[in-house]
Amino acid sequence: MKKNLGDKIFKGIALFSSLFVILLVFFLFVELLIYSFPSIKKFGIYFFIDKIWDPVTERYGALPAIYGTIVTSILALLIAFPLSIGIAIFISELAPPALKRPLSFIIELLGAIPSLIYGMWGLFSLAPLVQLKIGPFLQRILGFLPFFQGYPLGVGYLTAGIVLSVMIIPTISSLSREILMAVPIDQREAGYALGMTKWEVIWKIVLGNARSGIFAAGILGLGRALGEAVAVTMVIGNFPNISVSLFSPGVTITSVIINEFAEAAGQLKISVLMELALVLFLITFLIMGLARYYILKRIEGR
Amino acid sequence: MKKAILVILLLLMVFNIYGAVLINGAGATFPYPLYSRWFYDFEKEMGIKVNYQPIGSGAGIEQIKAGTVDFGASDSPILPSDQNKFNLIMVPTVAGGIAIVYNLPGIGKGLKLSRSVLVDIFLGKIKLWNDPRITSLNPNFKIPPMPIVVVRRSDGSGTTDIFTQFLSAISPEWKNKVGSGTSVNWPVGVGGRGNMGVAGYIKNTVGSIGYLEVAYALQNNLSYALIQNKEGAFVAPEIKNIKSALERVKVPSDFYIYPVDAPGKESYPIVGYTFILIRRDLKDKEKREALFKLMSWIYEKGDKMAEELYYIPLPKNIKDLALKRLEILK
Numbered sequence: 046m047k048k049n050l051g052d053k054i055f056k057g058i059a060l061f062s063s064l065f066v067i068l069l070v071f072f073l074f075v076e077l078l079i080y081s082f083p084s085i086k087k088f089g090i091y092f093f094i095d096k097i098w099d100p101v102t103e104r105y106g107a108l109p110a111i112y113g114t115i116v117t118s119i120l121a122l123l124i125a126f127p128l129s130i131g132i133a134i135f136i137s138e139l140a141p142p143a144l145k146r147p148l149s150f151i152i153e154l155l156g157a158i159p160s161l162i163y164g165m166w167g168l169f170s171l172a173p174l175v176q177l178k179i180g181p182f183l184q185r186i187l188g189f190l191p192f193f194q195g196y197p198l199g200v201g202y203l204t205a206g207i208v209l210s211v212m213i214i215p216t217i218s219s220l221s222r223e224i225l226m227a228v229p230i231d232q233r234e235a236g237y238a239l240g241m242t243k244w245e246v247i248w249k250i251v252l253g254n255a256r257s258g259i260f261a262a263g264i265l266g267l268g269r270a271l272g273e274a275v276a277v278t279m280v281i282g283n284f285p286n287i288s289v290s291l292f293s294p295g296v297t298i299t300s301v302i303i304n305e306f307a308e309a310a311g312q313l314k315i316s317v318l319m320e321l322a323l324v325l326f327l328i329t330f331l332i333m334g335l336a337r338y339y340i341l342k343r344i345e346g347r
Numbered sequence: 348m349k350k351a352i353l354v355i356l357l358l359l360m361v362f363n364i365y366g367a368v369l370i371n372g373a374g375a376t377f378p379y380p381l382y383s384r385w386f387y388d389f390e391k392e393m394g395i396k397v398n399y400q401p402i403g404s405g406a407g408i409e410q411i412k413a414g415t416v417d418f419g420a421s422d423s424p425i426l427p428s429d430q431n432k433f434n435l436i437m438v439p440t441v442a443g444g445i446a447i448v449y450n451l452p453g454i455g456k457g458l459k460l461s462r463s464v465l466v467d468i469f470l471g472k473i474k475l476w477n478d479p480r481i482t483s484l485n486p487n488f489k490i491p492p493m494p495i496v497v498v499r500r501s502d503g504s505g506t507t508d509i510f511t512q513f514l515s516a517i518s519p520e521w522k523n524k525v526g527s528g529t530s531v532n533w534p535v536g537v538g539g540r541g542n543m544g545v546a547g548y549i550k551n552t553v554g555s556i557g558y559l560e561v562a563y564a565l566q567n568n569l570s571y572a573l574i575q576n577k578e579g580a581f582v583a584p585e586i587k588n589i590k591s592a593l594e595r596v597k598v599p600s601d602f603y604i605y606p607v608d609a610p611g612k613e614s615y616p617i618v619g620y621t622f623i624l625i626r627r628d629l630k631d632k633e634k635r636e637a638l639f640k641l642m643s644w645i646y647e648k649g650d651k652m653a654e655e656l657y658y659i660p661l662p663k664n665i666k667d668l669a670l671k672r673l674e675i676l677k
Contacts, residue, residue, distance in 0.1 A: 100503075100529075168544075169551060173551045173552070176553070177553075196494045198552065200552075282537035282538065283501030284537055294538075303502075304530075308504065
């Protein structure tokens with residue numbers, strides 16, 4: 046096959062673009078690694094198992110931050126995932142056509158709101174609500190569980206998880222909606238022709254077909270929750286702490302970096318923060334990678 | 348013709364930049380509202396432009412050490428050994444008090460807190476508002492039985508530095524267990540980011556207590572406590588009480604001092620200075636002169652503006668000492 050010059054140039058540009066992204070990720074990783082070297086050398090493995098964060102004596106442990114990041118993100122996913130799928134099903138299958146467009150638009154708008162605004166909403170509206178209403182309510186009905194022990198302060202894992210869930214609903218729901226809509230009409234009609242009810246068609250045919258795609262949407266949402274910084278910092282409570290109770294304040298990797306970076310003086314402190322960034326990088330990479338792997342395996346196994 | 352005009356415009360721009368002296372500064376956020384007003388008026392009066400970026404004390408110190416700005420600003424003093432090592436002069440510009448603020452339903456300002464009670468609240472030893480140690484100090488208030496929620500800064504901050512210096516000064520236990528610094532390992536409590544973050548938490552959380560720059564406490568209408576000073580008197584963070592404290596603390600010529608826990612019956616015990624840092628080896632002669640002009644202008648004409656914005660002007664003896672330090676710029 047003969048190729049003309051335009052094709053070659055285009056191919057070159059496309060190749061360069063994709064290589065550029067790979068190189069960017071690679072250099073980001075290398076740079077973080079270089080900067081975090083003093084911290085890695087000083088703390089070694091203790092960085093990951095030490096609970097103390099004491100700037101006065103320069104003892105830094107990342108465990109509370111890693112724990113907080115994972116707890117708030119998973120909590121957010123637990124809240125947002127079912128809701129988002131509900132939204133997606135409603136828009137793609139059930140809503141009258143006149144409602145479809147405005148509803149999708151509003152949800153996409155929700156995704157465009159800056160995270161600072163979610164943080165302010167969390168701090169000024171949600172936190173008092175959690176302290177005075179939601180917290181005591183959960184305690185009354187589920188107080189026997191270790192997750193709901195102690196005095197609700199208003200800020201903490203629970204509030205951060207709720208704020209994060211609202212922030213990732215647009216990502217998950219709009220992606221899921223696209224995926225549901227991509228399920229061929231023929232298949233639905235075949236289901237109805239066999240005498241299936243609407244519920245059966247949605248559950249077995251539409252969701253059955255779109256399952257792996259919806260999981261992928263959830264993972265993307267989780268990725269956003271892991272990396273969210275500003276809003277979480279405002280509502281997490283910023284207390285380096287590991288607690289099973291969702292009412293207690295905690296820290297996340299991003300909140301520690303945001304809080305400490307501006308005033309970080311000295312090589313060690315900056316290096317410690319860089320290592321935290323590296324840890325977040327690796328956690329995100331790992332979760333995304335694992336999720337991808339399982340989803341791919343699932344699709345191929347079917 | 349058009350080209351000629353363009354060339355003239357360009358020349359004008361170039362000369363405009365090089366004609367006027369420009370001073371670049373960066374650092375502390377706490378004095379920023381005041382600095383921006385000071386620098387604006389200073390430019391109007393003296394024709395010298397000051398460009399200030401509130402990027403945080405730590406970053407300000409790093410930048411002046413590296414020599415990328417003409418002055419750095421910091422809320423906490425830097426060690427004399429560091430001043431020498433990096434060839435820096437450090438002088439205070441203005442002072443401020445730190446209020447202990449709280450949110451208790453039905454209780455306004457004026458709750459009395461003794462020194463040991465304050466320390467034990469922040470150590471997490473006193474957990475309830477109706478603890479007998481608090482109620483016995485305040486027989487006039489009907490204090491509700493409520494858990495105490497300690498609120499403090501989550502970001503590194505000069506305010507935290509001054510407050511923890513005070514706690515270390517009055518309690519050996521605090522000094523050993525926690526210590527002092529721009530950020531510390533707090534035994535209890537939740538952290539808000541920035542003064543606004545702390546003010547927001549306190550406003551929204553019943554039963555909370557925290558520390559804030561007086562200006563932020565007043566602007567947010569928060570109730571503040573009367574704190575027991577060295578002489579045993581309970582004092583409010585008012586201008587005259589903060590001034591009394593500043594006047595009674597002897598200041599060394601390198602200004603490395605935390606004027607906390609000052610003697611004097613009227614003195615409010617939690618106060619601090621905010622500083623600017625200038626390189627002794629600054630090469631540019633024009634900039635040296637401009638910086639000297641700026642500082643003497645601030646000391647001479649800045650007091651009124653400072654008080655309007657709830658900052659505390661420096662006592663005269665400290666201004667004189669600072670000017671003497673700055674002579675070498677001339």
